[in-house]
Amino acid sequence: MSDLRTIHDVPVLMCAADGETIGAERDALDLIGNASYQGAQWVVILAERFDEAFFRLSTRVAGDIVQKFGQYGMGLVVLGDISRHTEGSSALRDFVRECNRGRQTWFLADVEELRERLKS
Template identity: 35%
Template sequence: MCNGSWNLIPQIYFSNDTTKKMEITIIQLGDENIAEVKGSGVFIHNLDDGLQIMVDCGAQEAYKAIIYQENITDDFFELKTKLAGEILQKYTQYGFDIAIVGDFSKYNSKSLNDFIYESNKSKKINFVGTREEAIARFSKR
């Protein structure tokens, strides 16, 4: 459960790139906006896609985002590709918090499990099982 109350702002923002069926819904948590980014298919394939999400959310004055595992390329979860490190380093560098919602057990990787564990300790990068967990992580600050 969340420690604070939150409201869904009934505004949906669509990506300018129509090939990416993505929508951003703003959740208001106290005086902060959280962007919930979801859509159909994979729309984060590379660093530029990850950065564009940050830009699109920031344009709505949301500096925290909930993103779903199914919208991120599997390469992100293969740490040897370094894609997760590149994207998440930029998010951290720009003070942008993220929660990735999904079931990460399918990857069966000790290094990924360790990465998730260490990331979750930072509270800036969160890997969680549900949308509600993501909102709760953001409300604990």
């Protein structure tokens, strides 16, 4: 079950930890549809909900999912520790750094970091 919250006047859909694995564009579309229906501007998904392929950029899964969120004007937050993935991949580290510079996709450690980002 997902939970719609308001953080600094921004509606945020917090996805449940125990949901389906997210590993393809169609999974992203389901989340975007649900978030839109509930009036959310951002979708927050725990990192462990993503299929391992998401963190291997060569699979293009992350790019496809991020692009879908962008096409629908919906923000995406990957929440949690992804260091085990970034330690072995400079490409993923660069991708995360670039995403975090923008206003559409963020890789954040915790909800407190999300609160800080949404404050500005």
